[in-house]
Amino acid sequence: MTKLVSVLLGVGMLLVAHALPAQALFESLQALPPLQNARVINSSQQEAVEKIYPLGSVRRISGRLRYTGEVLLHGQQSVLTVQLASTHTAGDAFMAARDYLEQHDAQMLFWCEGKDCGPSNLWANAVFDTARLYGPDEQQSYAAFIQPKDGSLITVYAITRGNGRSLLHFEQLAADSMPSDLRPTPATLLRQLREGGKLMLTHLPAEPEPQWLALLVRTLNQSAAFRVVIGGENAALWYEELIAAGVKANRVELDSAENSKLYLQLIQ
Structure with a gap:
């Protein structure tokens, strides 16, 4: 009996550790x-789920x-849905969740607002x-992140319903395997750059890599109305490759000081 209890406790500890x-x-x-002070509407977990997560509009x-855009994953899924207190807005809560995830090394893959997300x-x-997550199209926000440390995908959806109640819905899927080619969309990088004025590129390799280089070129070429500085570690290498790949030299400046991680910053 003691041995059986020990085995069951061991299994329980493994499940807790996994969750x-x-x-x-x-x-x-x-x-x-x-x-x-948000009210939990749903908190649940499933051990084996196969799901398509949007990485684009619906x-x-x-x-x-x-x-x-989309990604099909299989793994353990955890879900949390909360209704915000009346003193807080869905937009502020979404922004706080987004900033928290990025500060903890999650890489944003896709971000949309309002009608750009789809119905x-x-x-x-x-x-x-x-x-219950249904509401006016213009009152929604969605973002998807990859967490490289544990190979999981995290999604955040915010909505203010027609009755004025604001909800946030989170999902985390700890994937059995994660595609190695997941990267942000150019529109998402541009939105991040415009929103914050500075875009940290901590997930880029030290030396310019073709897929990431093409992604940055597409991002910068989406609009000719702004100029940027590229700085931080290995910025000179990335600067040279961006110019060689077709970004106009008068739109990119180089900060040669390597006292920070690689970044892009808007020039005001």
Whole structure:
């Protein structure tokens, strides 16, 4: 009997250890000021889930759900849905969650706001299977992140419903295997750069790599209305490759000091 109890306890500890990353993440997110006093609507976990996560806007075409970008994953899924206190907005809570994840080394893959995301009813019913997340299209936000440390995908969806109630929905899927070619969309990088004025490129390799180089070129060439500085570690190498790849030299300046991680910063 003692041996059996010991085995069961060991199995229980393994399950707890496996579940802890999502549990710890959700507890940390709920401790953020805009999420304090939020009411938990759903907190659940499934051991084996196969799901397509959008990495682009959502549409229904000829009766079928279509994404401009997506990733299919299989693994353990953890879900948390909260209703914010009336003193906090969905926008502020979404921003706080987004900033927290980025500060803890999560890499944003996709970010959309309002009608750019697609119809809210598709996000609520088809993507997240949670009807209460439905609201006006212009009142929604969505972001997807990859957490390289533990090979998980984290999604955040915020909505202010027609009745004025604000909800945040989080999902974390600890994937059995994660595609190695997942990278942000150019529109997402441009949105991050415009929003914060500075974009940290800590996930880029030390030496310019063709896929990342092409992504930065596409990002910078989406708009000719702004100029940037590139600085930090190995910035000179990336600067030279960006110019060689077709970014106009008058739109990029080099900060040769390597006293920080690689970054892009808007020139005001």
